[in-house]
Amino acid sequence: MRAPEPGAEIDGFRLGERLHTGTMAWIYRLLGPDGPLPLIMKIPRLGPGEPAINVISFEQCRMVLGALAQGRLVALGDGTAEIAHDALLQAWPRLRGWLEEDQSSLILYGQLTKDTARWRQAGKDSSRLYRGVQLAAAREAAHVWAADPGRYPALPAAEAEFLRASGRAGTRRRVGRRSLAGALVLLLLAVLAGAGLAVRSARDDAGRQRTAATSARLAGQSTTLQATDPVTASLLAGAAWRIAPTAQARYSLLESLAQPVRGILSARSGEVTAVASSPGGKTLAAAYRDGTIRLWDTASHRLVSTATWGGATDALAFAGNGKTLEVAGPTAVGTWNLAGRATIARQPLAGVTGITGGRSAVFSPDGRKLATGSGEGNVRLWDVATRQEIGAPMSSGLASVETVAFSPDGATVAAGSSDGTVQLWDAATQNEVGTTLRPTRSDAIHWTANRMKNMACARKPSATHQLN
Numbered sequence: 001m002r003a004p005e006p007g008a009e010i011d012g013f014r015l016g017e018r019l020h021t022g023t024m025a026w027i028y029r030l031l032g033p034d035g036p037l038p039l040i041m042k043i044p045r046l047g048p049g050e051p052a053i054n055v056i057s058f059e060q061c062r063m064v065l066g067a068l069a070q071g072r073l074v075a076l077g078d079g080t081a082e083i084a085h086d087a088l089l090q091a092w093p094r095l096r097g098w099l100e101e102d103q104s105s106l107i108l109y110g111q112l113t114k115d116t117a118r119w120r121q122a123g124k125d126s127s128r129l130y131r132g133v134q135l136a137a138a139r140e141a142a143h144v145w146a147a148d149p150g151r152y153p154a155l156p157a158a159e160a161e162f163l164r165a166s167g168r169a170g171t172r173r174r175v176g177r178r179s180l181a182g183a184l185v186l187l188l189l190a191v192l193a194g195a196g197l198a199v200r201s202a203r204d205d206a207g208r209q210r211t212a213a214t215s216a217r218l219a220g221q222s223t224t225l226q227a228t229d230p231v232t233a234s235l236l237a238g239a240a241w242r243i244a245p246t247a248q249a250r251y252s253l254l255e256s257l258a259q260p261v262r263g264i265l266s267a268r269s270g271e272v273t274a275v276a277s278s279p280g281g282k283t284l285a286a287a288y289r290d291g292t293i294r295l296w297d298t299a300s301h302r303l304v305s306t307a308t309w310g311g312a313t314d315a316l317a318f319a320g321n322g323k324t325l326e327v328a329g330p331t332a333v334g335t336w337n338l339a340g341r342a343t344i345a346r347q348p349l350a351g352v353t354g355i356t357g358g359r360s361a362v363f364s365p366d367g368r369k370l371a372t373g374s375g376e377g378n379v380r381l382w383d384v385a386t387r388q389e390i391g392a393p394m395s396s397g398l399a400s401v402e403t404v405a406f407s408p409d410g411a412t413v414a415a416g417s418s419d420g421t422v423q424l425w426d427a428a429t430q431n432e433v434g435t436t437l438r439p440t441r442s443d444a445i446h447w448t449a450n451r452m453k454n455m456a457c458a459r460k461p462s463a464t465h466q467l468n
Contacts, residue, residue: 015041027043028043073085097247133238139163223255237255275287307344326384330372349387366410373400373404412433421437422437
């Protein structure tokens with residue numbers, strides 16, 4: 001409830017100056033016809049439907065805090081009290097629940113602030129707006145914050161605009177569901193319908209307990225699936241929250257929102273061998289082991305277009321301001337004209353044989369050069385436009401080259417071999433730079449943007465090495 005304003009009448013008394021604002025009550029001076037009276041009134045701070053037993057008087061609060069401070073369980077400051085020992089949380093479950101609710105709200109508030117800033121920096125790109133379960137959770141939290149201004153700060157104008165824009169985009173969005181996603185939605189609708197009937201028919205405590213148990217079961221399943229199937233986990237977390245907004249359902253929902261995975265682009269074409277993002281990030285190109293290349297809309301997760309390359313694909317790169325897609329394999333390069341959706345024009349690299357053909361390939365940042373690594377231990381540079389080799393091969397030894405990567409400025413090529421070595425080559429002079437690195441076998445190399453001095457080498461299944 002909001003604090004009464006001075007001048008209001010309660011039980012025949014007119015309120016004067018507010019003398020104290022506490023966590024559980026307000027204290028006012030009382031006014032009579034001729035001025036202030038030698039009386040004060042304490043008004044408890046009760047929420048809607050909250051029983052009066054939850055009100056603790058100001059004097060009792062001071063006594064309790066004093067006893068806790070004497071036992072070194074809390075530390076008192078100027079109008080503040082901080083927990084000094086975990087034993088207080090273990091012995092006081094209700095206090096622990098209050099703090100967990102505040103922590104969850106702070107996490108969601110911070111995430112909303114970061115997402116709003118990214119949205120504004122991207123020119124209010126609609127693909128960065130909230131939708132689905134994420135939008136529902138943010139709206140629910142905003143209602144909670146607005147209902148208790150004494151506990152939570154007012155939502156800034158930028159964040160409020162971000163939520164309104166997300167709501168408007170949600171009403172216009174027509175999402176096409178895949179068969180599996182559609183089956184999951186139908187299943188969840190059936191669960192929600194059954195839960196709704198159970199809620200409407202539950203008139204006693206036993207019915208409410210069954211509803212809470214259903215919500216807890218779905219929340220537990222959501223937590224279990226976070227690592228293996230984050231999309232299904234988020235749907236289950238949303239269903240658990242709608243059935244019964246318990247603390248466990250709230251935790252599973254926040255845990256889902258904290259996951260970086262926002263969707264799975266499913267295609268039955270085997271292993272993904274290369275990916276590339278268009279300028280602006282609205283389209284994702286993915287190459288598969290069977291030679292298929294697909295274009296996906298990152299906002300709706302819909303398949304936009306498909307083409308067949310006719311062989312293995314090691315590298316993809318958008319060119320022409322996103323109007324074409326450059327494709328490279330062990331022995332050929334090609335260009336896909338995305339505007340006309342034409343087939344890929346496959347062109348062989350000059351002088352490449354089955355022996356000298358590459359095991360890995362990567363485009364330079366400007367898309368003009370191609371670096372390939374071969375099974376015979378050589379690294380070659382190619383002119384993408386002419387498909388001619390640039391200079392002589394750069395020999396990394398007898399071990400096969402498993403992965404190659406250009407530095408962000410395109411000046412250096414890193415090559416990781418099967419014998420565990422990583423060599424650096426000057427892309428202009430084609431001479432080796434520095435000494436050979438030995439981080440163990442490298443299946444993937446990624447340069448950081450920190451002045452082109454740091455790289456990370458990864459190997460299957462999980463080892464990663466950072467090199468300077």
